[in-house]
Amino acid sequence: MEPEAGTNRTAVVEFALLGLVETEEMQSVVFVLFLFAYLVTVGGNLSILAAILVEPKLHTPMYFFLGNLSVLDVGCITVTVPAMLSHLLSHKHTISYGACLTQLFFFHLLAGMDCFLLTAMAYDRFLAICRPLTYSTRMSQTVQRMLVTASWTCAFTNALTHTIALTTLNFCGPKEVNHFYCDLPQLFQLSCSSTQLNELLLFALGFLMVGAPVILILVSYIHVAAAVLQIRSAEGRKKAFSTCGSHLTVVFLFYGTGIFNYMRLGSEEASDKDKGVGVFNTVINPMLNPLIYSLRNTDVQGALWRILVGRRS
Secondary structure (H helix, E strand, O other), rough: OEOOOOOOOEOOOEEEEEOOOOOOHHHHHHHHHHHHHHHHHHHHHHHHHHHHHHHHOOOOHHHHHHHHHHHHHHHHHHHOOOOOOOHHHHHOEEEEOOOOOOHHHHHHHHHHHHHHHHHHHHHHHHHHHHHHHHHHHHOEEEEEEEHHHHHHHHHHHHHHHHHHHOOOOOOOOOOOOOOOOOOOHHHOOOOOOOOHHHHHHHHHHHHHHHHHHHHHHHHHHHHHHHHOOOOOOOHHHHHHHHHHHHHHHHHHHHHHHHHHHHHOOOOOOOHHHHHHHHHHHHHHHHHHHHHOOOOOOOOHHHHHHHHHHHHHH
């Protein structure tokens, strides 16, 4: 630690990530499990991305957003898991202050992008099912790019705001972060200065980042459900619900864990539970997304099979 200019306190220049487990035997098990999860996640999402790129049938708005979601899943797990695996392998659990802030920024950038992208996907399903006659014009390539650009802009602003706000806090010890990556609730607990404004900022921006998208998604699917129930064909209803079911599953998993993690202020007793939520956010959700979409989608399955056998449609 180094002295702070003009004060008698010392500033933390690095943090110690306590990780998920303490014993060396369990650390070996965690290393193997997380390495496997990382390889499955990256392989699965890149496979879906490759299928979307090479299969002409999948050059539609729904799969354009799905491809972006695959990129986000790879990015989200890459921000946290490789660093944790490195710490387990080297038995060095420290992370510098700058690296901690960098990890936090990119994690919130990608998670925030996820919020808006899932909303855009719900809007796409609403237009496809409820406004089929105007779908091609309302969801043109220009509109798709505008939605993705706006999502990145909002997510970047949110992540940068939290990162800058965190730099205003003083960290003079302790330096043990009860987590396996740097995140806001755990860092707030280590601050020597008041975190009240930071917590209010987290709650306010969290409400905007989560509350508004959830409302838009619910409204979209209420209209979708009403439209699907009017379809006379049982096969047509089944197909419509199937295309929406995968997206809804991902939405419930993502927003459920996000709300639990960030909508609670001043809860220090739940730090161990936060580790479990962190595993869901950074490992399980990105790993499940390709499985959910590929197992429930015959078009993706067919494209992946054609890639494996070297055929094109």
